[in-house]
Amino acid sequence: MKTTMAELNVALIVIVCAISTGARAIQNPFTDKFINQINSRQNSWKAGRNFPLHTSNKFIKNLAGTIKDAYLPKLPQMKHGDELIGSLPDNFDPRERWPNCPSLNDIRDQGACASCWAFGAVEAMTDRYCIHSNGTKQFHFSAQDLINCCETCGLGCIRGVHTAAWLYWKQVGLVSGGNYKTNDGCKSYKIPPGLNGTSNAPYFKETVDASQCVTTCDSNDIDYSQNKRHGKNAYSIDYNEDQIKLELFKNGPLEGVMAVYTDFLSYKTGVYNQTQGHILGHHAVKILGWGVENGHKYWLVANSWNQHWGDEGFFKILRGVNHCGIEDSVVAGEPIIV
Structure with a gap:
């Protein structure tokens, strides 16, 4: 039986419509169906609702705003001796080792700004300032200053480069900011901030312009130039599980970058293992420690989507297999304590 051209056109239209319908179905990762599929396909982590059902696509895209860049090979690489590797604990939480550094418990909120590259950096810098002062000094490094003023870092709220943030800290310095x-x-x-939880309140749909560098403080009582603090150095960590653990154990949290898939948006508890969905982009995060849960090795990580997301703002992700690329672009530095 011969098929006419008209019939072929109809068939093609049906196929295209079916594909389009399927594409529309996977564009919203917040449906109960999508969340239930995640939970049915693995048992290492639990998915649940973190965002309203009709969160805008533009807001979602802003959650992952780090550009994987060419700066990493140019950074000096920190290599620790392996004499401590055998004595490292199976589980390490820096909040227990450095209890006088409250910033280790903080979860910040980047809001409708693709500034995770800046947040992962200033969060780790803030922790390290306290740790390297033996818990005697606190300095909350300003994400806003980094977003506004680092011209080599990228495009502020549009996208940015995490390695450039650490170089800027060393070369130019950053002020404090809450x-x-x-x-x-x-x-x-x-x-x-973004509006997490189960409310139906709309997310901010537009990116806030953060491109203007203002070299004055919010308060006239603080001098901008005198308030700046610098890094002693900036370096990468060898793409090696033990080297990352040694750096965390000796010097505190660091910044890594991971590929974000749509299933990650619904993470609640457990050890994240990418299960389904499409990639959204690359996301910078603060890596704090490590451990083992139900036989799964993990990194302990702080996110910047506020404390209502995930496990009170934190999450765990598979360790030792470079899952979602989280181990191959790790950077850090030591602060100059003033």
């Missing part, structure tokens, strides 16, 4: 509307430090964060 979270949104806290008025703490020199320059607090100007982008409103």
Whole structure:
């Protein structure tokens, strides 16, 4: 039986419509069906609702804003001796080792700004400033200052380069600054937080312009130039599980970059293992420690999507297999304590 051209055209239209319908179905990762599929296909982690059902695609894309860059090979590489490897604990949580550093418990909120590259950096810098002062000094490094003023870092709220952030800290320095509307430090964060949870309140759909570098503090009582603190150095960590563990154990949290898939948006507890969905982009995070849960080795990580996301803002991800690329672009540095 011969098929006419008209029939072929109809068939093609049906196929295209079917593909389009399927594409639309996977564009929303917050449906109960998608979440249930994640939980049915693996048992190492649990998915649940972190975002309203109709969160805008533009907001979701802003959650992963790090550009994997060419700076990493140019950074000096930190290599620790292996004499401590055998004595490292099976589980390491820096909040227990350095209890006088409260920033280790902090979860920040980047809001509708693709600034994770900056947040992962200033969060680790803040922790390290306290750790390297033996818990005697606190300095909350400003994400806003880094987003506004680091011209080599990228495009502020559009996308950025995490390695350049550490070089800027060393070469130029950063001022202090609290979270949104806290008025703490020199320059607090100007982008409103996202609205997580089960409410139907809309997310901020537009990116806030954070491109202007202002070299004055929010308060006249603080001098911008005198408030700056610098890094002694900036370096990468060898793509090696033991080297990353040694750096965490000796010097504190560091910044890594992972590929974010749509299933990760619904992470609640357990050891994340990418299960389904499509890639959204690359996301910078603060890696704190490590451990083992139900036989699964993991990295302990702080996110920057506020404390209502995931496990009170934290998550665990498979360790030792470079899952989602989290182990191949790790950077850090030591602070100059003033």
